[in-house]
Amino acid sequence: MDILASTFFDWGVNLQLLVSGLALGAIYAVVALGFVLVEKSTAVLNLAVGEFLMLGSYFGVAFFMERKTNIFIGTLVITLVMALFGLAIHYGIMRPMVGQGFFAIVLATIGIATVIRAVVQMWFGPLEKGNLTALPTGTIEVAGTSIRWVDIIILLVVLGSVGAFLVFYARTRTGLHMRAVASNIEAAAGVGIDPDRAYAITWAMAIGIAGLGGVMLGHFTPSVNPALAAIGLRAFPAAAIGGFTSVGGSIIGGLIVGVIEQLAGGHFGTKWREPVAFGILILVLIFKPTGLFGQKDLERV
Amino acid sequence: MTNETVLQVNDLTVQFGGVVACDNLSLEVHQGELFALIGPNGAGKTTLVNAVTGIYEPKPGASVKFRGRNGEMTDLLAYRPHQIARMGVARTFQNLGVFDAQTVLDNMMLGRFMHEKTNIFHYGLFSSVAVKKELAARRVCQSIVELLDLQDVRDELVSELPYGVQKRVELGRVLAMEPHLLMLDEPMAGMNAEEKQEMVRYVYRIMDEFKTSVFMIEHDMGIIMAIAERIMVLEFGREIATGVAEDIQNNPAVIDAYLGAEH
């Protein structure tokens, strides 16, 4: 590994990788939040999150590249449309499937993912699009290295919106309902909370946030293409390192994995990205079987 | 400690964080007797059974000695749960440990698991060895099905049966293990008087036919006083009294702690 010798101690390169790693990590955090929200409240692992992000990016192409919509309006519309998709998934698929096994529901989300991928390819064609440029594209000099504005904005936007979500989740009445249903659905229903409504809101928010993440992803990558959906899979370690049931943990997990992946990819070549991320995941799971911040469920005998 | 002792527990303490579920308990179960453990909810009864069967780990200093069929004493604390089960300690669960998705017969066949050991290739190829083992297990299970009057539901899924019958299935499953010591965790909870009577009859039949010692946790004082040879009373993890039924009934501490609340 001759690359190692040349760049490993180059702090400029490291800083660059660190910032882009944080931006990537922010996107992972969004995806991980999509996993965790749905998994925590409805006990469904939504494997279609990556596809929803890709869909968000393609909506970004439709709005910003083809119609030159204002970035704020476009993002808002995309988020709302995606939230509607979330509602449709809840009422159309997940509610009829209540009571089925974990794996069956996971595969239903894979069915959804397949449909999204097919529809996107039919709609936008198989060729890849350039990346989105609605956000400022220049760079900024920090400590002798140039850092993309996009990376910084992505980091800030994602942290801001996730923070807003956390406040919503912790402080509002609806957030309280969502948490109550997540921790014990029967008890929540017993005190008059409508679990169905809480689930619907959870799905809408999870998919809506994925749409927002998709717009950011479209700015981050060099090109918007169907392969972007793989980000869903790559964000797995992020969600799991944070602990699959902790909303805050997923953010930290996302940032950790993003930085590690960028550093590993930058120094050793991109083929090491997944093995390193998942290797760290396995290590974490060996020592803490429910992730760093996950709850351990007690079993009564 | 006599030759008749099947199970001897000494200085058993189980702690969960700050809560002491079992506080320095000692007890002895004799060969062929029905030993009952009673106490209010949260007294640590189930915890005791869990510690004996190896699911919970007690604090150091405890000893749980068990005399198997072959007459040798072993300390159960050194073994893992499945090894303890293989020595002949079988138990039922307070909240049912039956396998819902399987038939009654398959549940009983699971009880025979440790008695029909062969190489997996025999089963994969269904060789004559495997057939012989399976048939032997089925004969035993069939006789237990008849003993517990489960013929009519033999091939039904357990989840489709009423609660009382499920409890009986669980009893049948531990019987199939041919246990030396049977630990029943509230076998009659949630049953009506008639079902309870039936259950008592089955337990007696088991003790008669298999010469099994029974360790039973139960809430129904009337039944316990009638059937148990010796009784131990727990409260908040501590032993209050141990003795035969009359002694327990007249023990002031027990009346205060347990019976007093009911009468």
Add this chain to the structure above:
Amino acid sequence: MTSVTETATPASRQILAKRTPTWMRALPFLVAIASPVILDKISWNPFGGWKLLVGFLVLVGIGWFAWSNAEHDPDDPRLSLKLWHRADQRALAAVTCFVLMAIPFILSTDWEPPMDFPWNSWFRIVNYIILFALGAGAFNLLVGYTGQLSMAHAAFLMIGTMVGAQVGLIWEQSFWLCLPVAALAGAVLGVFFGIPALRLRGLYLMLATIGVHFIILLVWKEYIVHQFGFSGMRFTTPNLPSWLHWIPGINPEDGEFLINSQFRWFWVNLGITTVGLLFIVNVVRSREGRAFAAVRDRDISATLLGINVPRSKLVSFALSSALVSVSGCMLSYYNRARSEDSFHLELVLDYGIIIVVGGFMGIQGAIFGSIFFFALPMYFEWMREELPIISDIDFFSRYAGEIDLAIRGILVVVVLVWRPDGLAGLWQAMKKRALLRMQAPRRGVVQ
């Protein structure tokens, strides 16, 4: 309320107790005897000459198999140890055997114009269905029966392929040696990579096994680049061992009997898949299989029955991985070429779709699922090309792949929402209903 369900006699036993009419039991036998005659009458004689006699004997064997033991006492435990213990099951098994034996002959015949479908491409599909059924069955043993949500499936396909390449291509040994070596390697590595399962469960195990997938994928890429370069592997055509050449019908050309046609591959695939699936079925319905299910449903209860839960999990991992590895080796030899990106993680999800759509609780599900997975796109393609209205629409042919993908996704969701027990469950419900209907008029009102 005195309905049939409350009489406490399950439907299966009612059917058992009922004597099957003689003509029904004799039917497979009669079909067997008659079939050569029928084949001869419609002037299509794929067996030809003495092969007619062999075919006849085989069919008589099937008939005998269906006939025998159908009349035993239903309460005799020995009967229920039979894999197919009811008369209807045996008849169905016989019919399945018959169909399976007829398929290659039908597909390899040159048909006259009204029947001239692209049979040869169907042949490929049939072979894939058979090979995927083995992998899916092994996957289901782990995921469905033992409840260990593993995503390292494609990893073991890779291991099987690497073993096949190492033993068969680099060491130049026989294909028939590759299979047991692949099984062994799969079992050993299966135990090794099953170790996380002792500590993790559900979702977390799934994630750890995805990690295993990526680690093995890295090894695979390194291996293929170093040993075969960027053009990937080209597998040789397997040869039937010479000591098998005495079997009539096997005519070695130049001292070799190469498995080089779809027709020949069919028999190899069918044989190995049948052995593998029967092994799984037998394990599942006996002691170890019951322990697997117990570990899946309540591991603490299982422990207290004397089941060594870690051991059971590892046995399941070993067995499943061994068979997956064998199927990976077979698939690679059948497929001829393998490159760096032949094994995506999506492949695991494809197998997942196969077993869940086919039906979780049974090996039947693996077979139904494979048929669903492969035959459906083929059917759509045929529709697009042949049906008058559909073939005219330009959109359909332009986005053929995407439409197939979309329809498959929709069907997966529909099947899962509509029938949680999958196609196998649907099939069984249909069979049960048909059997009950056959009984009902003669039986009258129960009670």
